[in-house]
Amino acid sequence: MNPTIINIVSGKGGTGKTLLACVLADMLGNAPDAKTIVVDLDIFVRGLTSLLYFHREEKLHIVEKHKLTVSDFFVEKIRYPNKDLGIVKYRSFDVLPAVHRIDQKLDYQDLAPNTRHEAKVILSALLSCLADDYRYIILDSRAGYDELIAATHEISTISICVEEQDQISKVTSDNLISQLDEQSTPTFRLINKARGVKSPNDIDFSARSVTDIGAIPFDMDILNNFGTSGFWDVTGRSLYRWALANAWNTLNSKLQFGTRLSLPRLSPIMSEAVESRIGFLTLKDRVFFVYGLVLAMFGAGYSLVGSDFLTIFKDDPLRVGASIMGIVGFSMAVTVLIRRPKR
Structure with missing residues (x-):
C-alpha cells in the first residue's frame, strides 16, 4: 500500500503548523497499523528538529554525521542509495530531522531549488529512501509559497493549510491556496488558535466549502507548556488534542483513509463548548x-x-x-x- 503523504502548509509563519504536525503524528502513530513519520522540510526555522533537541536533553547533535538529514538532499541534490537516513524515534512516531546539529549553519543559495522540477526530483529521492511500511508521511513545510512548496504539494496526497482566525491569516491562506489549486492535489483548510468557537460553524468564512475540516480552539495550556518536559502530559488532556482528532476524523470521512481517531474526553466542567470559550485560561x-x-x-x-x-x-x-x-x-x-x- 502506498503511504498517504500529508503536506502541512501555511500562508504565513506562526500559525502553529509544526505543533499540529507533531500532535497529529502522535495520535496517528498510536492508532493500529498506522506507522507515521514526520519530515522537517523547514530546514532554516527547523521547529520540528528543535523539539528533538529538547527531547534529547539539549544535545546539539541530533543525528550522527554518517547518516542523512533533509538538508543533505538539498546540498548534494543527488540520490543516496547506500546511505541511511538519520531517522529519530519520537514518542509514537518517527522524525527525519532537518539538520545534523541544531545550530548548523546553511547557505540558502546552496539549498534553494532553481525550478519546481528540480525540487520535485530532490523530494522524490528523499521519499524513495523511506521504509515501505509507513502508512502516513507528514511533511512539515515552511510558510509561504515558492518552488519547493509547489513541488511538495504536487507529490503529496493532500495538503492541509493551517491558518488563524484573523483576516491577515485568511488573506495569506487564500493567496497560498490559489497558487496550490493550479495542481490536482486537494487542499484542505484548518483553523488553529480559534477563539470563542466550539465547532467549524462558528468560523466566519466568506465562502464555506467542502475543504473546511475544522477549528481548533485556542488553549492556554498548550501555549504555556510548549517545549517543556510536561508538554505531552498536558496535551493528552487538552481541548487542542480533542479538536484536532475531530478535524482528522472529518478529513478521514471525506477521503476514506481508514484511520479513525477515538479520543473520548470528559470536560472537567462538563461542557467542551463552555470550556472552549474560556481557553485563554489554563x-x-x-x-x-x-x-x-x-x-x-x-x-x-x-x-x-x-x-x-x-x-x-x-x-x-x-x-x-x-x-x-x-x-x-x-x-x-x-x-x-x-x-x-x-x-
Missing part, C-alpha cells in the same frame, strides 16, 4: 473559574430563596439588594466570557 483556572461562579451564584441565590427569605426581606432589605446585584454581576461576567463573537 485548565486549572477554568475549573476554579466555573465552579467558583457556580458556588457564588448558589450562595447568592440561597440568600434570596432560602427558608428565611421573608425574614431577610423584612429585616435587611439591603442584603436582598446586594444578592440581586451579585447575581446580575456574575451573569454579566459569564455572558462577556462565553458569548459567541458577532461577525
Whole structure:
C-alpha cells in the first residue's frame, strides 16, 4: 500500500503548523497499523528538529554525521542509495530531522531549488529512501509559497493549510491556496488558535466549502507548556488534542483513509463548548473559574430563596439588594466570557 503523504502548509509563519504536525503524528502513530513519520522540510526555522533537541536533553547533535538529514538532499541534490537516513524515534512516531546539529549553519543559495522540477526530483529521492511500511508521511513545510512548496504539494496526497482566525491569516491562506489549486492535489483548510468557537460553524468564512475540516480552539495550556518536559502530559488532556482528532476524523470521512481517531474526553466542567470559550485560561483556572461562579451564584441565590427569605426581606432589605446585584454581576461576567463573537 502506498503511504498517504500529508503536506502541512501555511500562508504565513506562526500559525502553529509544526505543533499540529507533531500532535497529529502522535495520535496517528498510536492508532493500529498506522506507522507515521514526520519530515522537517523547514530546514532554516527547523521547529520540528528543535523539539528533538529538547527531547534529547539539549544535545546539539541530533543525528550522527554518517547518516542523512533533509538538508543533505538539498546540498548534494543527488540520490543516496547506500546511505541511511538519520531517522529519530519520537514518542509514537518517527522524525527525519532537518539538520545534523541544531545550530548548523546553511547557505540558502546552496539549498534553494532553481525550478519546481528540480525540487520535485530532490523530494522524490528523499521519499524513495523511506521504509515501505509507513502508512502516513507528514511533511512539515515552511510558510509561504515558492518552488519547493509547489513541488511538495504536487507529490503529496493532500495538503492541509493551517491558518488563524484573523483576516491577515485568511488573506495569506487564500493567496497560498490559489497558487496550490493550479495542481490536482486537494487542499484542505484548518483553523488553529480559534477563539470563542466550539465547532467549524462558528468560523466566519466568506465562502464555506467542502475543504473546511475544522477549528481548533485556542488553549492556554498548550501555549504555556510548549517545549517543556510536561508538554505531552498536558496535551493528552487538552481541548487542542480533542479538536484536532475531530478535524482528522472529518478529513478521514471525506477521503476514506481508514484511520479513525477515538479520543473520548470528559470536560472537567462538563461542557467542551463552555470550556472552549474560556481557553485563554489554563485548565486549572477554568475549573476554579466555573465552579467558583457556580458556588457564588448558589450562595447568592440561597440568600434570596432560602427558608428565611421573608425574614431577610423584612429585616435587611439591603442584603436582598446586594444578592440581586451579585447575581446580575456574575451573569454579566459569564455572558462577556462565553458569548459567541458577532461577525
